[in-house]
Amino acid sequence: MALVKVLVVEDSPTMRQLIYFSLKPIRGLQIIEACDGLEGLRKLNQEDFHIALIDINMPLMDGLKLIRMIKENPIKRDIPVVIISTEGGEDARDKAMALGVNAYITKPIQAGNVFRTVKEILNL
Amino acid sequence: MESQKGTGRLESKNSDSKKELFSKGKEFLEIYNKVSSFTEELLHQNELLKKRIEELRAEEKKSREETLGPDDLEIQKKIEKLKEERNFLLEQYRQKEKETQDFMGRYHEIEMENNNLANLYVASYQLHSTLDIQEVLDIVIEIIINLIGAQAFGILLFHEKQNIFRPVKAEGIELSALPSIGMGEGIIGNVAESGEVYYREQAPDVEEIDVSHPMVCVPMKIKDHLIGVIVVYKLLQQKERLTKVDYELFTLLAGHAATAIFSARLYTDSIRKRKTIKGFLDLVTS
Numbered sequence: 001m002a003l004v005k006v007l008v009v010e011d012s013p014t015m016r017q018l019i020y021f022s023l024k025p026i027r028g029l030q031i032i033e034a035c036d037g038l039e040g041l042r043k044l045n046q047e048d049f050h051i052a053l054i055d056i057n058m059p060l061m062d063g064l065k066l067i068r069m070i071k072e073n074p075i076k077r078d079i080p081v082v083i084i085s086t087e088g089g090e091d092a093r094d095k096a097m098a099l100g101v102n103a104y105i106t107k108p109i110q111a112g113n114v115f116r117t118v119k120e121i122l123n124l
Numbered sequence: 125m126e127s128q129k130g131t132g133r134l135e136s137k138n139s140d141s142k143k144e145l146f147s148k149g150k151e152f153l154e155i156y157n158k159v160s161s162f163t164e165e166l167l168h169q170n171e172l173l174k175k176r177i178e179e180l181r182a183e184e185k186k187s188r189e190e191t192l193g194p195d196d197l198e199i200q201k202k203i204e205k206l207k208e209e210r211n212f213l214l215e216q217y218r219q220k221e222k223e224t225q226d227f228m229g230r231y232h233e234i235e236m237e238n239n240n241l242a243n244l245y246v247a248s249y250q251l252h253s254t255l256d257i258q259e260v261l262d263i264v265i266e267i268i269i270n271l272i273g274a275q276a277f278g279i280l281l282f283h284e285k286q287n288i289f290r291p292v293k294a295e296g297i298e299l300s301a302l303p304s305i306g307m308g309e310g311i312i313g314n315v316a317e318s319g320e321v322y323y324r325e326q327a328p329d330v331e332e333i334d335v336s337h338p339m340v341c342v343p344m345k346i347k348d349h350l351i352g353v354i355v356v357y358k359l360l361q362q363k364e365r366l367t368k369v370d371y372e373l374f375t376l377l378a379g380h381a382a383t384a385i386f387s388a389r390l391y392t393d394s395i396r397k398r399k400t401i402k403g404f405l406d407l408v409t410s
Contacts, residue, residue: 012266012269012270013250013253013263013266014246014247014250014263014266014267014270014271015266015270017246017249017250018242018243018246018270018271021242021245021246022242086269086270086273086275086360088360088361088362088363089361106360106362107269107270107273107360108270108271108272108273108360108363109270110239111235111238111239111242111243112235112238112239
């Protein structure tokens with residue numbers, strides 16, 4: 001099975017670990033972590049990813065700005081993006097979906113939900 | 125004379141009515157006999173018809189058997205067998221469907237359990253990953269936001285000498301808005317005193333937070349040694365109410381947070397003491 005690279009951009013180490021646990025059962029997955037939008041962007045430019053899980057509220061560069069930059073980049077724009085955020089309002093969701101994200105998951109997350117969403121998007 | 129004549133008339137009248145009655149009785153008897161013989165005739169006819177129907181049925185069956193060849197009979201047998209098989213399979217299908225539903229239910233339960241275990245593992249792992257008191261408090265904050273889904277809450281630590289709880293961290297609410305609370309004072313003080321967790325399943329509909337009326341208040345303690353309390357006022361918009369898992373998570377979090385805070389405090393104290401002793405020794409030896 002080919003290696004599937006997942007980028008997790010999240011400032012909370014607790015959440016990063018929880019996302020890691022959620023995706024661990026998927027075989028052939030490599031999870032690369034970034035603790036803010038800027039680091040996420042740097043890692044995105046360094047290697048190719050199959051999917052990115054991004055938080056909205058982060059220091060240095062927020063998730064929405066990072067997603068905008070991904071979508072404006074012709075090489076990276078096709079990377080599926082999943083937002084994981086504490087923002088549960090319709091406005092925040094609509095704003096994110098308008099940027100072309102594939103899924104919007106609100107916190108507190110359910111490991112099974114993250115697992116299913118990623119599997120579905122990647123057709124695993 | 126007159127009376128004799130009258131008696132004679134009366135007698136003849138009686139005899140007339142008797143005759144009339146007799147003739148009516150005779151008529152009735154005749155009719156009865158006729159009806160009886162007619163009924164018997166009908167019964168007889170009925171029996172004959174029944175026999176005839178049976179004969180015809182037997183004839184029909186015979187002619188059907190004669191019409192169907194041996195192949196047709198075989199086909200009919202096969203049809204019957206297939207019908208039986210179909211019924212059997214339908215029954216099996218129903219059973220399997222029920223089993224699948226049971227499995228789905230169990231799968232859902234296991235998934236929930238797995239999710240809880242992952243949450244608990246991550247919470248305890250993170251809490252014990254540092255000995256820095258500020259980092260421990262930040263991790264407690266993170267866990268309450270990300271794993272429980274609280275929006276406004278605070279952490280109050282117990283100061284034994286003053287017998288008071290002082291707010292040290294707050295999220296979604298100004299730290300200065302949280303008051304210091306004495307042991308046994310209000311809901312928070314009572315929780316601290318009794319050691320019992322306080323829960324309200326749903327947050328009040330009012331927008332403004334009443335700091336004296338939390339939604340959840342959990343004491344952080346190591347056995348009977350009280351460290352502080354976690355006070356939650358509001359949940360995230362998407363989190364409508366607390367679930368059973370949240371209660372478990374809160375209890376575990378309170379226990380682990382207490383240990384982590386206590387260890388971090390001890391560590392900080394020991395570092396400070398070591399520095400003091402080292403300074404003293406340096407002073408003595410120099």
